[in-house]
Amino acid sequence: MSKYTEEDLKKELENQEYEYGFYSDLNAETFPKGLNEEVIIAISKKKNEPQWMTEWRLDAYRIWKNMEEPDWANVNYPKPDFQAISYYSAPKPKKQLDSLDEVDDELLKMYEKLGISINEQKRLAGVAMDIVVDSVSVATTFKKTLAEKGILFMPISEAIQKHPDLVKKYLGTIVPKTDNFYAALNSAVFTDGSFCYIPKGVKCPMELSTYFRINEGGTGQFERTLLIADKGSYVSYLEGCTAPQRDENQLHAAVVELIALDDAEIKYSTVQNWYPGDKNGKGGVFNFVTKRGLCETNAKISWTQVETGSAVTWKYPSCILKGDNSVGEFYSIAVTNNYQQADTGTKMIHLGKNTKSTIISKGVSAGKSQNSYRGLVQVHNKAENARNFSQCDSLLMGDKCGAHTFPYIECKNNTAQIEHEATTSKIGEDQIFYCNQRGIDTDKAIALIVNGFSKEVLNKLPMEFAVEARKLLEISLEGSVG
């Protein structure tokens, strides 16, 4: 990502080279475009994966080959050509800049609005650091603390090497290869991602975030995350970054699997701010993500997401409430502007007794964007006393955007209690007028109202994230109301 961390990455890679002896090759090449069994075997070889992993990937590829790209979502985009993508590329050394003056003005402006410090700005933009930032020591202390607790936190490719038993046991159990088109594709070709294991009874003392996982540069195109919280443990995981990410990859198909064993709790927060395309809807990232978590007895999984980027988003973080008394939560804000399209929501599958789920989804659409909530609440016949509360509110700005809700509610148990409500409205002129009267300009007033509208979700984010997310919302909607 940045020069500094990349150097650090290289250092680490060099060290690892002796252990595994394959990383130096890695820097050398990018695979030719296209996907076939050979490419997959080659990826697996590059990663020096054991035989079972290669088989696993090939199996996924064979499944994928027979699948069709889904088109049920309420989004419209040119279908990507899967043979025109290179499925493996070595980390590209970024062009090094000498000072912030060389960085794109627009990007800098955005950093400033987000309140990112100068050093951080430089790091993000890939500027050589002249002031020594103590991030190495931060990272080291961080790693030390984790190691003391016995927490495993590493790239998934490393985990396949070091902890094959854990990976083998859990990988693909929550999101099977056969799950959907993009999950199958991801299973076949994933190269990056995180692996995290929290041992029994351990409360992870800090927010785990990809930001600290500095031995891996940037986010990948096909990311795979596997997070296991063993009995009685707790972890809060942050994914993404509020800073704008100018990613060149058009297609992103990530898979996230969470496993919360008995009495465990996982809090998973995402801020997604990938390139949404320009004002005319040209370019932008396609984001097709499969995220799912499994709750055993008394476990809890909580998804929080702030979605402001990507041209097309297709994402349904779900909870399978398998164990009795388990709890699933979903808090989401999706903001779309210009020509963005988002089809997002959640699935809450109630299997165990006394399971509870809460869904709070806020959609803000502006410009010519389309924002859909699609959710499923399913109560199986053995799920006695299941409880669900869903609320999805949409805010419309401008007469060319759309807000849609597609909630599916399936209930097979007569002790279940399910509530769903949805509202759609626009920002009242009287509200804006009220703010204007008190000397708040229209842009600020809108930001204020949107913040109030999304407060329930923002409050669920970890503190430092929440502040940035709030600013992000402001920026995303700038100038959307005339």
Place this chain on the structure above:
Amino acid sequence: MNLKDKLTTGFFELENKGELHIDDSIHPIRTKAFEAFENKGFPTKKEEEWKYTPLKAIINKDYEITNSYEAAVELNDVKKYFIQDVDTYKIVFINGVYSSFLSETTHSGIDVCLLSSAIKKPKYKLILDHYFNKIAKNNESLTHLNTAFTQQGAFIHIPKNTVVSKPIQIIYFSLNGNQFLQPRNLVVVDENSHVQILERHQTIDDSSNFTNSVTEIFAAKRAIVDYNKIQNDTEKASLIDQTFVQQKDNSIVSVNTFSFGGKFTRNNLEFYQEGERLESNLNGFSLLGNKQYVDNHTVVYHNQPNCESHELYKGIYADKATGVFNGKVIVHQKAQLTNAFQQNNSILIGDKSTIYAKPQLEIFADDVKCSHGCTIGQLDETALFYMQQRGIPKKEAHALLLYAFGNDVIEKIKFPKLKERITKLMAKKLGVELGF
């Protein structure tokens, strides 16, 4: 031979016999509709609109598809199915054949008669050309099927500035073997007129009938239409009821659907708002037990500004009953200042009862107020306890609470005798006396 093949043969037989040639202007519509049905076939669970609703068991039965004799029915046998103690117009069909003996039609001032006779008379050509099959085009193969076989049904035309003094009852009786019936109704209400209609499908013996009905309702400016459906057929009968409503400026149309019986009931209700400042009301209430199945699919197309729609569907499902609710509200970009409210509440009583709900909003205009609410739950234990404490037996308390739950919908009926009838039906279903 499966039903589709049978229908194909049947269609060409009727065609050859010339029975479908009653009018040349309708004939091409028929042929086109039949082609559409032939291409699509019966809907399967793969279609989003039929995701939860299996038709297979119903269409795999053996049905009589062409029936042209009038079965004998004694008035006393069917009296109980009519709303008796008020004067009404009646259009009665037995096995799809018009029964002049049981009916009371009119041509004085208003037209309450048969669709088949209206098709034959040149006098009505203009109306038919203008309205027939104009809104029944949701591209649902069952609608096409009905259009292809359009023969019999009610034709109601209320001219300008008329308040119809008596309610109109449309009743379809069926008996003697498994009938496949396809009634088709056309209701045209001109400017400033007002009419109340009651529709019912009833099997009077223990045959397993399958009815595929289509109704088109046109409300002109400032017209008021009240359309009520009682669905309380025997537990062997299946019904697919498709109702299409088109409204012009300032009109008010209410469609109330009460489902108490039948083995399988599917209601497709579609409202097309083609004027401003109008109001659409969709109300439904289901009280089902055993293995009964009801599926309510509604769509409201808000195509013009300043309109309102109010939707309220409630259901109580006991035993192994299944309920499906799919309510769509689509607000067109032009339809600013729309107020659309939708509510769906269900109570599950049975251990094996199931509900599938999908309240759906699709909004393309910004200055709107739209909301939907959907709940699934049980009776309030504390309320039940409170009533028992005060000496009301559990069964009665239960029934009273359920009645209170459904009362919101029953209160929407503007036809007192019908309200009484519905209350009685509910009491009977709940196994208690409701003395009010």
